[in-house]
Amino acid sequence: MTEFGGPEALRLVDVPREPLGPGQVRVRVTAAAVNPTDTYARNGTYAQRDPVKEFPYVPGMDVAGVLAEIGDGADTDIHAGEHVMGIVVPTGAHGGYREDIVLPAGSIARVPDGVGDAAAATLPMNGLTARLALDRMALQPGQVLAVTGAAGAFGGYVVQLAKSEGLTVVADAKAEDEQLVRDLGADVVVRRGEDVADRIREQFPDGVDGLADGSVQDAAVLPAVKDGGAVATVRGYRGDGQRGLRVSPVMVRDYAEEHAKLDRLREQVEKGEITLRVAQTLPAAQAAEAHRRLEAGGVRGRLVLTF
Template structure:
């Protein structure tokens, strides 16, 4: 099968298109013919030499990718919930930048007919990440919530989930060119410049109850200054500052149940998946270069023939 793989640890240039053995579904597993695979900073970290702390061993050449959508083409012994031809989306820790991926049935859900393949391939990672973060900071009806870096894929999912969960006001930081986009998601947009905390106070005189940071910088400083309970501030960006700022490490497990909830919100028209750019598999290096600019909005995905 065709796959995009890390051939050495380093920059985007180490990504290569390779021929790899086709995986086979074992008991309780399915094989999925991948149509689209999302690109995440997680993948870039693995490419740079980071090993996920899940007991995994990264062996070169390593196929990265941890989210996908496609069509089941092989079912293992004992599988009854999915059949050959089922259209699904799901997650894995590695190996999704490929024509085929094998996963357990607890890692996939049915793809809504409302989703394109690109949208389905790009939902799992950032969608579940936003869900985990907002659950951790306890977003509830009536809250005013700050999302720092709200136009990126992770931030945009967080904005929409916060609104869905009853937040009174969602304030989102982003570059000026993305403000109309944030308004369309239901957020009050602000730029990142100095004095952000004061501008937020003007919008939210009753205070900010919770904050989720995806970009660091002035937005994270404002979150720490404005939210009284530091247990209700979460960063998925400035991990090196968590202890200094008195925040807690937020971890959570992706699950089929969480993913099914997100898929249902999309079916109901309550969760929009913005696609920034789709690259063919052979241009995985370009996809990595683009995501590492940390500019722009929406999800970057690979499409696979």
């Protein structure tokens, strides 16, 4: 994008090739996932919190493609020519929507066996955010976790990761998404909405042990959690300081170079513990259309741009 604005602010441009430094790798990108955070960067929502210092600004936090080059001292056992997926922390022209990108070696992992690049590109950012949320809450097997926005990418990964770790999961869904959320592994499904905390309490009168708020309802969902429980939020909300709740805003950049975490997600995909969902692929030149579809709502799985 060369300015803030609607989807039409996205246009194809040529940018200089990034230099490859020590400890870095170059990836020839074949697929880049489209996430809500990309649309907020494009329309200027994040401009005050994280000012854009230069245009063109390239959004995108997930890529997959071919490892093209390895810099001096890069700590990786992946070889040039292998297919990899990676997480990108966008800065200026350094964002996922580009066909050639340089990343820290710790930001990539092999693409899961049997998985194409488009599907692999849907995993790094949301998968690592889900992993970080669960790590921050530090719940134990047998405890109860509530997940809002469970049909979304982040929420879906939280449900599946939580189930793989022995947690009981109560999740929200619209009527048309209820079967999807059950298929992801939720033990109990309640109808989503402004009163979701009440619906969760109907099922668990003492409150849940933890809550991952993928629907970004912030204070509205806190009543679902028992005193002293844990909450993970994704847009910086820090809680109201009441009832001893441990509210942790999760920022995926904290895990952006945690290769072992990303590689573990790869293993879980291969074991069938995590499901990758692609809604549709579009050529990179149709990035504006991808943003329009995402902002219109109702997309399940991720739209993916292909190069």
